[in-house]
Amino acid sequence: MRRIRASRISVTDARALVAVLALAAIGCVHESTRKQGDFTAPATRHTWAETGWEDRHTTMTFTVLPNMGRLWQKFTASDAPTLTCRTCHGQDAEDVKYRMPNPSLPALDRNRLPDASSRDPREAKWAAFMRNDVVPMMTNLIDADPYDPKTGKGFFCFNCHTEKKS
Numbered sequence: 588m589r590r591i592r593a594s595r596i597s598v599t600d601a602r603a604l605v606a607v608l609a610l611a612a613i614g615c616v617h618e619s620t621r622k623q624g625d626f627t628a629p630a631t632r633h634t635w636a637e638t639g640w641e642d643r644h645t646t647m648t649f650t651v652l653p654n655m656g657r658l659w660q661k662f663t664a665s666d667a668p669t670l671t672c673r674t675c676h677g678q679d680a681e682d683v684k685y686r687m688p689n690p691s692l693p694a695l696d697r698n699r700l701p702d703a704s705s706r707d708p709r710e711a712k713w714a715a716f717m718r719n720d721v722v723p724m725m726t727n728l729i730d731a732d733p734y735d736p737k738t739g740k741g742f743f744c745f746n747c748h749t750e751k752k753s
């Protein structure tokens with residue numbers, strides 16, 4: 588029993604170590620490029636709100652796309668990952684410098700957000716996926732402030748979708 592457990596842990600540890608080293612390597616490259624150009628940049632970790640465009644791009648490429656890709660693949664039950672930067676950012680992603688929210692996604696009415704009880708079954712299914720999986724995972728991946736329904740602040744539908752004026 589013990590040996591099986593120990594070997595499982597060591598495999599996990601090895602994976603974790605590789606991941607940490609990979610992240611550290613990315614971090615080093617970024618730290619050194621930033622320090623050359625900007626001597627005022629603090630060495631401490633930034634929240635998403637304080638993260639600059641280049642670092643956001645890095646987080647998107649190495650953290651958001653692979654993880655969200657797996658989530659999307661599971662939800663759409665497709666054989667291969669289909670999510671790309673443009674799924675969220677639109678076909679003109681590069682031209683608009685990945686600015687969000689993305690007006691090519693369906694605009695949502697803040698007072699009548701689609702949810703699991705929507706009459707259109709497709710909309711209901713997507714809305715539930717968005718609320719239960721996409722919003723929480725994205726909040727975690729970019730380390731954004733979680734959504735607070737009381738204040739309406741934090742990462743939510745309108746970080747990706749535009750607002751439909753009713």
Ligand code: HEC
Pocket residue numbers: 639640643644647648651652655670671672673674675676684685686687746747
């Ligand atoms: C699952 C959806 C999703 C995918 C896939 C995605 N992004 Fe993003 N991206 C976002 C969201 C949401 C924001 C804005 C977060 C916020 O509100 O600040 C963002 C922000 C950015 C920003 C910062 C824009 C700015 O104005 O500060 C860049 C750069 C970026 N993404 C690049 C990419 C790249 C490159 C890819 C593909 C490797 C990618 N994104 C994939 C959702 C996504």
Ligand code: HEC
Pocket residue numbers: 674675692693695700701702709710713714717718721722725743744745746747748
């Ligand atoms: C990280 C970005 C992101 C967030 C946050 C997000 N969405 Fe989405 N949403 C998308 C993308 C991208 C699509 C399009 C998926 C596609 O076409 O493959 C989509 C599609 C949808 C659809 C399906 C539209 C259709 O009929 O094709 C609904 C409904 C929806 N979102 C509702 C919501 C709701 C409600 C929330 C908040 C609870 C939310 N979304 C949060 C990115 C986001």
